[in-house]
Amino acid sequence: MVSWIISRVIVLVFGTLYPAYYSFKAVKSKNVKEYVRWMMYWIVFALYTVVETITDLSLAWFPVYYELKMALVFWLLSPYTRGASVLYRKFLHPMLASKEREIDDYIVQAREKSYETVVSFGRQGLTIAAAAAVSAAVKTQNNFMNTSKGILFRRALQLRLSARC
Structure with missing residues (x-):
C-alpha cells in the first residue's frame, strides 16, 4: 500500500x-x-x-x-x-465542442459578475474607511478640544490666583 x-x-x-x-x-x-x-x-x-x-x-x-x-x-x-490523447479525442473534445458556446457565455457572465462584485466590495470598503477616518478625526478633535479647554482653564485659574496674591 x-x-x-x-x-x-x-x-x-x-x-x-x-x-x-x-x-x-x-x-x-x-x-x-x-x-x-x-x-x-x-x-x-x-x-x-x-x-x-x-x-x-x-x-x-x-x-x-x-x-x-x-x-x-x-x-x-x-x-x-497515449491515455490523455484517447480521453481528449473520444470524450473531452466532442463534449467541449458541443458546449463551447454555453461555456463562453458562462465565462463572460462570470467575468462581468466578478467585476461588479469587486467594484461593490471596493465601494463598501471605501465607505467604511471614510467613516472610520471621519470618526477618528472627530474623536481626535474632541480630545484636543477637551485637552485645550483643560489647559486654558488651568491657565486662567493660575492667572486669577496670581492676581490675588
Missing part, C-alpha cells in the same frame, strides 16, 4: 513537472505535433485535477486509491498508451 505522500510526490513529478518540461521543449522546437499532444495532455490533466480534488475527499479511504491515481497519471502520460 502506497502512502499519501509518496502518491502525491509521484503525481506532482510525473503528472506536472515532467509534462511541463516536455511542453517547454515542444514550444521551443515549434513542433506542432508535440505541441498539440501536450495541449491535449494539459486539458485532460486539468479535468483530472478537478476530479482528484473531489475524490480525495470522498474516496481516500479506498484501499488502492493512491495506487489507482498513480496508475492513471502514468496511463495519461505514457507515449505507448
Whole structure:
C-alpha cells in the first residue's frame, strides 16, 4: 500500500513537472505535433485535477486509491498508451465542442459578475474607511478640544490666583 505522500510526490513529478518540461521543449522546437499532444495532455490533466480534488475527499479511504491515481497519471502520460490523447479525442473534445458556446457565455457572465462584485466590495470598503477616518478625526478633535479647554482653564485659574496674591 502506497502512502499519501509518496502518491502525491509521484503525481506532482510525473503528472506536472515532467509534462511541463516536455511542453517547454515542444514550444521551443515549434513542433506542432508535440505541441498539440501536450495541449491535449494539459486539458485532460486539468479535468483530472478537478476530479482528484473531489475524490480525495470522498474516496481516500479506498484501499488502492493512491495506487489507482498513480496508475492513471502514468496511463495519461505514457507515449505507448497515449491515455490523455484517447480521453481528449473520444470524450473531452466532442463534449467541449458541443458546449463551447454555453461555456463562453458562462465565462463572460462570470467575468462581468466578478467585476461588479469587486467594484461593490471596493465601494463598501471605501465607505467604511471614510467613516472610520471621519470618526477618528472627530474623536481626535474632541480630545484636543477637551485637552485645550483643560489647559486654558488651568491657565486662567493660575492667572486669577496670581492676581490675588
